[in-house]
Amino acid sequence: MSAKIDFSVEELGKRGVKSPIKLSKVHGDFIANYVTDNEFVLYNVDVVLGDQPPIDRTQVFEAAGPREMIYFSPQHVHAGIVTCGGLCPGLNDVIRAIVRCLWFRYGVRRISGIRYGYKGLIPEYGFNTKELDPEVVDDIHKIGGTILGSARGGGKQVTEIVDSMERLNLNMLFAIGGDGTQRGALDIAEEVGRRNLKIAVIGIPKTVDNDFSFIQRSFGFDTAVNKAVEVVTAAHMEAHSQINGIGLVKLMGRESGFIAAHTALASHEVNFVLIPEVPFDIKGPNGLLHHLEERLQRRSHAVIVVAEGAMQDKLVKEVKTDESGNLKMVDVGRYLRDQIQEHFDRKKIEINLKYIDPSYMIRSAPAVPVDSIYCERLGNAAVHAAMAGKTKTIIGLINNEFVHIPMKAAVSQRNHVDPEGNLWRDTLDATNQPILMENKNPQGPTVSEGTDPLELSR
Amino acid sequence: MSAKIDFSVEELGKRGVKSPIKLSKVHGDFIANYVTDNEFVLYNVDVVLGDQPPIDRTQVFEAAGPREMIYFSPQHVHAGIVTCGGLCPGLNDVIRAIVRCLWFRYGVRRISGIRYGYKGLIPEYGFNTKELDPEVVDDIHKIGGTILGSARGGGKQVTEIVDSMERLNLNMLFAIGGDGTQRGALDIAEEVGRRNLKIAVIGIPKTVDNDFSFIQRSFGFDTAVNKAVEVVTAAHMEAHSQINGIGLVKLMGRESGFIAAHTALASHEVNFVLIPEVPFDIKGPNGLLHHLEERLQRRSHAVIVVAEGAMQDKLVKEVKTDESGNLKMVDVGRYLRDQIQEHFDRKKIEINLKYIDPSYMIRSAPAVPVDSIYCERLGNAAVHAAMAGKTKTIIGLINNEFVHIPMKAAVSQRNHVDPEGNLWRDTLDATNQPILMENKNPQGPTVSEGTDPLELSR
């Protein structure tokens, strides 16, 4: 968070409607209180004692939650919900929570599901909306995917989209999607503003990679790690049961290695984790192949986890983008598989390399309970924000509290694994992985490396 | 956090040994840095803009992690690990992390597991210690329970315990356990101090109920919620498949309803949640029985979750304590079961009530991945603290960062569900549960209550 950003969020106008939700304004009556506009959540908790600068709007986020006065009259609300981009565990939980909060808490009775991402708002694709109510969404959290359908792209056709929103008389849009989706939502909200429409645009950040800036953990992430651990266990079993068995698992993470690092920490069976944030050599005296060969000599098997975005700087020759504006990637999993096989073929060492790419199985899973809770609360917060007339705002989790983040700030940067931070340090500890680059270990080996008679058997 | 507490932690003495862990002291070299004594984590992130008082040691916790200079020479360390009290998912993960960090990071070669809680240090019970090394702990995270065995009590026999620690030449003790265990650990550390011994006593807080003060989430909690959701699903299936089926599930939570509230939020199938923090009536016009009867008339089935500590103030006639000093409780689950059955018998309404008490199945489960990661990192942090000579200190997670908390502060209070906070508000929203007390809903019903033709089918 280098440059100072003002984290104030926009509102459509004066809030003149009394909320139908009956809460309290006093403490001590055992009834929950409305959230006021004076409640903020501090972002940075790492402090140095001594003189601190005063806290201002560049350091705090507005607390999310139900307001006493709201902007929209519930009986006039027509809400739209759209899910964009790749699948992510918990999408249906979020949809369900939004529908139920609108319906039961505010009494909203017109809720339209937009089909297949922004394309559902572009006439040329010809998709109808899907009417949503509590009955329709009742059990959808038990299955993965999204009942609305999802698709990449479409977000650039802002004029057509806002035309459609006008035709539908939408006055709030919940856009569930990643970086590209939120950039699209901001464009839409700005066009809405130019037309002087009163439509609240609320973003719900979705990234199974956990690479959304500010947010401490994105929904679906724990589920993804859960499934990834299962896959690594399978890869380990394969590796452990063969002569010089190598399990190579490619996990999601285009720009950030969070899934890879957490999976390694949780599974306890990974020997090498390769992520986009930490450069590494394949060849050379400190390269992956060298250390892999040593590992096979010592233990006869190895497990490697690689995030899909690792090495992209080295691998990508020509830059392409997909429909959501994401860069197209070279398949680092297959590249590594071939490099490893070639290396050992050349050395005439028999290996049994099993390459697993489980992405579809991970992202389509239904949410585990901890994610379900997150989605439930996230959806509620989004509805409260929209009813209060907040717009150009995404809902985030900061230091375990739900907050409003201006879209502009949210899409301006990404969240990364800090190569010098605690998470990566603990990941290296858990894997016993050496530093895979020349001249990067000036202080010599740590105690455990290679010298220990009772080395871990995995 | 009403009274001001100084959160400084004690150390055994000057740190004169260079850590065998090779880390960096500069940023930008892609190598993790040592943690310095000037790094702190702010506790309270709820701020009001304007004049803030300066931040002092009553508001921040010391960051955990590896120090450059440590107190103990690794080759002279003999570490003891003890697990106390009831089972909790993740115990073996913590043991494993401590052993591996001591062994691989610091080169410690003498690690003793104390059997069956503090009783393992009291000669009259006659238990031997269990030698621990990475081979022994390699796969233990895959099973529940604790390989050391656990037991309640013993913590009051401080003299015998410290005698044993002297006999064993222990110079660090990792005490994994709840409130009572940490109080015992503090007593032990104080006796250690009186004898002028140099033994680091580090507590790892264990409470499946999540009621440890300061700590944002205790290890094993997510696993417990996971299993509890399975049970509630079963209770719902039973209730839903019978004439006036009622599923009544008692969940853990002696003083705090965190498991109950989170389970209700995650399962989406609970109609009433009863927790210790929120008083409720059983009888009367706003009481549970009245609303339950209404619910059965509308939907023919209902699911009730009750935390074991609910209603204890009303139920307990004579106060008893168990070996750990916990108050003995009246079984609120059976009490409610009988009250409900009597009520409908009296009204001659056929019900099918299924009462489930799944506690043993929940607390003995192996940790889910998100808990595994937590335990791994918690164990690492505990070892770094002990090697640095910290003592009378527990390891906590505050705003997603691991910190040192003085034992005295940690055991001085408990963590509770705030009846007026966001968690409970969202829980009530998820369950549509009315306020179960007379005179507690002065503002009239909210939109959804009873008036809606398309009411939720669960």
Added chain:
Amino acid sequence: MSAKIDFSVEELGKRGVKSPIKLSKVHGDFIANYVTDNEFVLYNVDVVLGDQPPIDRTQVFEAAGPREMIYFSPQHVHAGIVTCGGLCPGLNDVIRAIVRCLWFRYGVRRISGIRYGYKGLIPEYGFNTKELDPEVVDDIHKIGGTILGSARGGGKQVTEIVDSMERLNLNMLFAIGGDGTQRGALDIAEEVGRRNLKIAVIGIPKTVDNDFSFIQRSFGFDTAVNKAVEVVTAAHMEAHSQINGIGLVKLMGRESGFIAAHTALASHEVNFVLIPEVPFDIKGPNGLLHHLEERLQRRSHAVIVVAEGAMQDKLVKEVKTDESGNLKMVDVGRYLRDQIQEHFDRKKIEINLKYIDPSYMIRSAPAVPVDSIYCERLGNAAVHAAMAGKTKTIIGLINNEFVHIPMKAAVSQRNHVDPEGNLWRDTLDATNQPILMENKNPQGPTVSEGTDPLELSR
């Protein structure tokens, strides 16, 4: 199968309608063939070489499956489906299969779900039927329980039931339930016959205990064992983590110990299995308490599985029956718990006994895939039988083939674990359990008992 029973099944009349299902009558064309009335499945496969008696209708069952000529015109069919008694995994799968086979294969368009067992056909209870079609049942196999609701009893009110069936113009009834339900179905079918109605009554045997005679395995059984193994694992973890920990698990099995025996075989962690078929002593030199004490001395923990019907002959003082006509039982789980606790209290030996009764969690689980397949095929076979005009017939699985069994034969006896058969022998081998009766082990101990220095650690 002592007495000779003729296994011929009854039909409503001449089959004069061509089946709308297009199958083949020749082999070799890669199209499945109709099943003819000359296809039979032999029941007893244990043979002694030499002279065999000719095979007649007392040894074979009619093969189930689609017939070329059927009795009912699909467009005139109104089918009823009823689920009775306690829950069992797979009920929804069976309902789903029946509905889909009727609808898609035969074109039947009137299918009524009877609510809450036979009570749904008795006017005084006032339940409406629930219209069923493929849309309604599409996803029901993913949840446990029964979407129709279930209840015990009602089967004796034959007149009212058949009156209702006439009013509804039902011409086939699928009765999914246990022994008592099938006895009720037979009574109903006989009343149907007396009134000269043309209603096919087809039974689908449901018993999570697996105690239906003839049938090799009842649906839901594998799911139940699956869940029971999870519970035993929890009980083992509790026992293993405490001083003299004892895990005592009561499993379903009123008259047969199949779940208990299979669970012990699968879990590998059970030390004593107590089932109704095998008598045992609690006290005395070969009794359970004696051997349990010895086990605790050797291994410090033990796991006991007891089927609910064990010891009933000894325990039951006064005989009562529930609504389905099942004998009411004394709770052997609590009885054993108290006996064990008393024994060790008297001997002043500290034990930690955890008693778990997981029945509701087991029987409400959704079916595992192997049970799903069974239910799918069972439901298909039931529909083919009904369409062919078979009546007073249940569908069974014999030597891996689906067959028709006359109801009269099916309800005449029960399936038991043979105390001298292979299953029980392998169970004893898996548990190392001694024979728990005096004078029952005349040939002395086997090799393994007590004499081995490297005894199993569980």
Added chain:
Amino acid sequence: MSAKIDFSVEELGKRGVKSPIKLSKVHGDFIANYVTDNEFVLYNVDVVLGDQPPIDRTQVFEAAGPREMIYFSPQHVHAGIVTCGGLCPGLNDVIRAIVRCLWFRYGVRRISGIRYGYKGLIPEYGFNTKELDPEVVDDIHKIGGTILGSARGGGKQVTEIVDSMERLNLNMLFAIGGDGTQRGALDIAEEVGRRNLKIAVIGIPKTVDNDFSFIQRSFGFDTAVNKAVEVVTAAHMEAHSQINGIGLVKLMGRESGFIAAHTALASHEVNFVLIPEVPFDIKGPNGLLHHLEERLQRRSHAVIVVAEGAMQDKLVKEVKTDESGNLKMVDVGRYLRDQIQEHFDRKKIEINLKYIDPSYMIRSAPAVPVDSIYCERLGNAAVHAAMAGKTKTIIGLINNEFVHIPMKAAVSQRNHVDPEGNLWRDTLDATNQPILMENKNPQGPTVSEGTDPLELSR
């Protein structure tokens, strides 16, 4: 079973040793009985009433189980266990059962695990054996893979293998593996015979594809279906959440489509199942592409399951074999993926095709309880056979009973899905899949095809 095969199994010689297992020889004493050589299990249960030929040794298999008199003196036994070929759920369960039965039932104290298949018996590979006892195998059933390691090939080096067996003084070898492994075992047993050695060679048939002849179900098969259903659920979620989403899953099944068919039956979400036994067209008016396009027009998504051996006759140009003698295959999954993509690209129809090949994740899974039970009993039966001096014999499950099958018969043929049998008929019913070949549906469409307004939503 066309040609008549004598199913008698060979024995090493006269059984002159009294078994240390104490069983009974009388019925009614509540003690299991020894199995005698006069107990047989009939193979074929499909009968036609009328004159039956007398039952002889070409129709029955010898019952497995403990004999009163055995061939080997337990104290002189040195047993070897080898696991060959690809992984399969349950391998560790079988190893565990063999070790425990040898140790606890017979008192055998020398048991050697052969590493990495037959290669572990060939000196040039340089692998040591692994000593096995109950402690080593205690918990191995909880993990997948094989603790011995496995490898393909080596079975042709019979001389070296038998030399090694002599050097090790093995007198029994348990060979756990597929068709090729058992052919190797037979060669080994014949060489053993030529050298006049007294080594019992017992095969335990392992085929996750379930294609072993005679055997009703191979161990690990239910686990494989379980895991495959999870994958199909993921594929369905992906397909269902995208514009014209197609989930294409390749499952194991080189020569037999059992996994594919059972998975389709269990998951209820598959629209097309393609297996080796049933020919199908890709192009043309009845081909897969045509019907897939129709399906997308109707339902916008589709799920296809293809067994790896499907279409091999059409695809394979040059025949290659792998180390175990299996034919190398063309990857039908990728072939179909490309064909489908090309077809819709050519027609300019946007599809979203997700191709999943989950083989490694399926075969490395730990066994589900029903498979665990099977493996436990299979291992016991193998030990009883070896101790009795049976040789050139595999253990099979026939009509739910364990039997001895001569190796020669077992490897002479394969088990296939009968395209005209009940399993395939029910699979077609479950999927609503049309016959995918021209001129193969002479009798016209069945009721459900295309004509129904309320068509299934999946």
